[in-house]
Amino acid sequence: MVGRVTIAQVAAEVGVSAMTVSNVLNGRPGASAETRRIVLDAAGRLGYTANPAARSLKNGRSGLVGLITLDLTAQYTLEIIRGVAEELADVELELLINASYHDAEREQDRIRSLSRGQVDGLILVAPVLEPATLDFLRDNRVPCVVIDPRRIDTPLPRVTVDNYEGMRAGVEHLIALGHTRIAFLRGDDELQSSELRFRGYSDALTLAGFQVDERLVRTCSFSYDSGFRTSTALLSENPTAIAAGADLMALGAIDAARAAGLDVPRDLSVLGFDDLPQAGQSFPGLTTVRQPLHDMGLRGARALLSLLDGQSLVTDDIRLATSLVIRGSTGPAADADASTNLSTSASHAAG
Amino acid sequence: MVGRVTIAQVAAEVGVSAMTVSNVLNGRPGASAETRRIVLDAAGRLGYTANPAARSLKNGRSGLVGLITLDLTAQYTLEIIRGVAEELADVELELLINASYHDAEREQDRIRSLSRGQVDGLILVAPVLEPATLDFLRDNRVPCVVIDPRRIDTPLPRVTVDNYEGMRAGVEHLIALGHTRIAFLRGDDELQSSELRFRGYSDALTLAGFQVDERLVRTCSFSYDSGFRTSTALLSENPTAIAAGADLMALGAIDAARAAGLDVPRDLSVLGFDDLPQAGQSFPGLTTVRQPLHDMGLRGARALLSLLDGQSLVTDDIRLATSLVIRGSTGPAADADASTNLSTSASHAAG
DNA sequence: CTGTTAGCGCTTTCAT
DNA sequence: ATGAAAGCGCTAACAG
Numbered sequence: 001m002v003g004r005v006t007i008a009q010v011a012a013e014v015g016v017s018a019m020t021v022s023n024v025l026n027g028r029p030g031a032s033a034e035t036r037r038i039v040l041d042a043a044g045r046l047g048y049t050a051n052p053a054a055r056s057l058k059n060g061r062s063g064l065v066g067l068i069t070l071d072l073t074a075q076y077t078l079e080i081i082r083g084v085a086e087e088l089a090d091v092e093l094e095l096l097i098n099a100s101y102h103d104a105e106r107e108q109d110r111i112r113s114l115s116r117g118q119v120d121g122l123i124l125v126a127p128v129l130e131p132a133t134l135d136f137l138r139d140n141r142v143p144c145v146v147i148d149p150r151r152i153d154t155p156l157p158r159v160t161v162d163n164y165e166g167m168r169a170g171v172e173h174l175i176a177l178g179h180t181r182i183a184f185l186r187g188d189d190e191l192q193s194s195e196l197r198f199r200g201y202s203d204a205l206t207l208a209g210f211q212v213d214e215r216l217v218r219t220c221s222f223s224y225d226s227g228f229r230t231s232t233a234l235l236s237e238n239p240t241a242i243a244a245g246a247d248l249m250a251l252g253a254i255d256a257a258r259a260a261g262l263d264v265p266r267d268l269s270v271l272g273f274d275d276l277p278q279a280g281q282s283f284p285g286l287t288t289v290r291q292p293l294h295d296m297g298l299r300g301a302r303a304l305l306s307l308l309d310g311q312s313l314v315t316d317d318i319r320l321a322t323s324l325v326i327r328g329s330t331g332p333a334a335d336a337d338a339s340t341n342l343s344t345s346a347s348h349a350a351g
Numbered sequence: 352m353v354g355r356v357t358i359a360q361v362a363a364e365v366g367v368s369a370m371t372v373s374n375v376l377n378g379r380p381g382a383s384a385e386t387r388r389i390v391l392d393a394a395g396r397l398g399y400t401a402n403p404a405a406r407s408l409k410n411g412r413s414g415l416v417g418l419i420t421l422d423l424t425a426q427y428t429l430e431i432i433r434g435v436a437e438e439l440a441d442v443e444l445e446l447l448i449n450a451s452y453h454d455a456e457r458e459q460d461r462i463r464s465l466s467r468g469q470v471d472g473l474i475l476v477a478p479v480l481e482p483a484t485l486d487f488l489r490d491n492r493v494p495c496v497v498i499d500p501r502r503i504d505t506p507l508p509r510v511t512v513d514n515y516e517g518m519r520a521g522v523e524h525l526i527a528l529g530h531t532r533i534a535f536l537r538g539d540d541e542l543q544s545s546e547l548r549f550r551g552y553s554d555a556l557t558l559a560g561f562q563v564d565e566r567l568v569r570t571c572s573f574s575y576d577s578g579f580r581t582s583t584a585l586l587s588e589n590p591t592a593i594a595a596g597a598d599l600m601a602l603g604a605i606d607a608a609r610a611a612g613l614d615v616p617r618d619l620s621v622l623g624f625d626d627l628p629q630a631g632q633s634f635p636g637l638t639t640v641r642q643p644l645h646d647m648g649l650r651g652a653r654a655l656l657s658l659l660d661g662q663s664l665v666t667d668d669i670r671l672a673t674s675l676v677i678r679g680s681t682g683p684a685a686d687a688d689a690s691t692n693l694s695t696s697a698s699h700a701a702g
Numbered sequence: 703c704t705g706t707t708a709g710c711g712c713t714t715t716c717a718t
Numbered sequence: 719a720t721g722a723a724a725g726c727g728c729t730a731a732c733a734g
Contacts, residue, residue: 006710006711006712007711007712007713008711008712016720016721017720017721017722018711018712018713018721019713019714019720019721019722020719020720020721022712022713023713023719023720026713029719030719030720031719031720032719032720035719035720049467049468050467050711050712051408051468051710051711051712052413052467052468052469053404053407053408053413053468053710053711053712054408054710054711054712054713054726055711055712055713056404056407056408056712056726057402057404057405057407057408057710057711057712057725057726057727057728058711058712058713058714058725058726059712059713059714059726060726062403062404064447072429072432072433072436073426073429073430073433073628075424075426078423078424078429079424081423082423082424082450085423085450094447094449094465094469095447095448095449096415096445096446096447096448097446097447097448098445098446099433099436114445116400116401116403117400117402117403117404118403118445224632225632228634251632252632255633255634258634259634277424278629281575281576281602281603282606283606283609283610357726357727357728358727358728358729359727359728367704367705368704368705368706369705369727369728369729370704370705370706370729370730371703371704371705373728373729374704374729377729380703381703381704382703382704383703383704386703386704401727401728402726402727402728404726404727404728405710405726405727405728405729406727406728406729407710407728408709408710408711408712408726408727408728409709409710409727409728409729409730410710410728410729410730411710703734704733704734705732705733705734706731706732706733706734707730707731707732707733708729708730708731708732709728709729709730710727710728710729710730711726712725712726713724713725713726714723714724714725714726715722715723715724716721716722716723716724717720717721717722717723718719718720718721718722
């Protein structure tokens, strides 16, 4: 429960002052080799460990980093957290994790509560960030980094990904496979990434000389169920491919196709966005635009560490690239006999 | 970064002693309604909040609970954590999460480090718990609760589930559907639950008058990939059903069947164990033995809170029941023409 | 009802 | 190379 042994006890045991013990234990100079040896020995023998509260009170740092996420159970979030944890482990900072569960008020409350000395800095994953919260963070100079902000112009150091380029590359892959009736599952507009991904989709189509068909674009929430339902409805429009704004939707789309008796990718190609662990763990594997979630966590944590060290950041917008991961869920359009050369790479990945 | 306003400042502002401010702010008696009002007003105006480090140093409690889990990214773990977090939120305790990633040494290190005053108590999810660690926890009187221990006789307060009964009920469900060639994916023997689930399987068979066929029992690790591979190999034995020791394995089994051109559940029934969120998010939905993961977290946290309050627990072994969740992945055995009526109810329940 | 004293365990500053 | 004093912010315990 406690490291009940104090510095004073170690000092008494050895017959030196507490100050000397402190110096030795913290590797500060000013102690003979002999004293050093004896002190370390005694400390070890007694099982001394510093009282973090006392230390914290003295030096004003808690050794804790707060992480506030939308949803603790979402895989998306977890891969990010894992990256953060990895980076933090090296510097002996502990992670204090909170979830807001999409509740702006709760988020604000958690941010306020943690910022008051409970933690040294904050990492926010896709936060709502109401103006009042932003003001609070600024006014109190809370070291804070946002990973995957909802708005790209969030006035805080942030880690973002190439949502536009990612989706555009994904849809271009579908176009290269000969698809022309490409539907799009658009995510919640509260996230600017939804808009950006949609623009990637629509630009890819337009630049290839196609028109965006409104009937093929549906708004969908970030879940398997929503993906399943929305796709089921969409199938009546006879798309040959569905590009989804998130893997969970895409997974729902695959099963919707399956439920409708279609074969993926023969009858319908499906593209995701995220590359969650599940994307590789399905049959067929999901072709998807990979967000470097783990890296996002790593980089966000690293940026926070710089802030905590008092260093200024090289840039306030750390932008990471996405990459297209081709698996089995996309293949040549059924009626496309065009791209033979492309079909090798695609159909190979496709199965 | 900090609630830099101290009690002394509030006291000075109002013109009373720090003690009075402390009393008012903590709702202790001994302050006139008037003083109370003025103090609260000033504290609010100045934006005072207690310095947690100082408080912690004074009263010896950090307000933090440590949670050490095997794997931060496993859904299994997360559902538990969500339960823990929910219970803790009510009492203003924060959760400090660590992962050991299956490394016994790291686990020990994390436990030791957190126990030294960093946290008030510990929740361990499926820990390795080497003897030395157990000794440490006992010697230091660390309030500690284990959720889903690897060995059922772990000498600490613990939350366990009915592994044996659960699997037995699941396999009996398969038997009732007319299956006789029921294969079993057995989990890692490091977890006693693997053994218990296997016994549930074998007892169900034996009591129904069947023999356990060694060729139909395979050891498999707790992953989709392992489930896929092991099942692929298993299919050559022509089972009509596969009972898996975990959902991830079962999901792998379904896709292995699919990859082999079999239809689930027409040609092969698949049973899981856990009821992860994914189990309901697949097509067909996975019939599985539900572990009340969220509840396990809730109950574990509640037990820890009792320990922190100095209360003794009613029991050291909080055992929770599993329940069979019938979805679409199980159906009547192909060669069973007996149960026509069952096929309706089963496929109905299954859908 | 309100104030004073003291101390939680540590470390910064200044002496020796 | 070592030690004494003081104080981080808070709150029991006791005084008034």
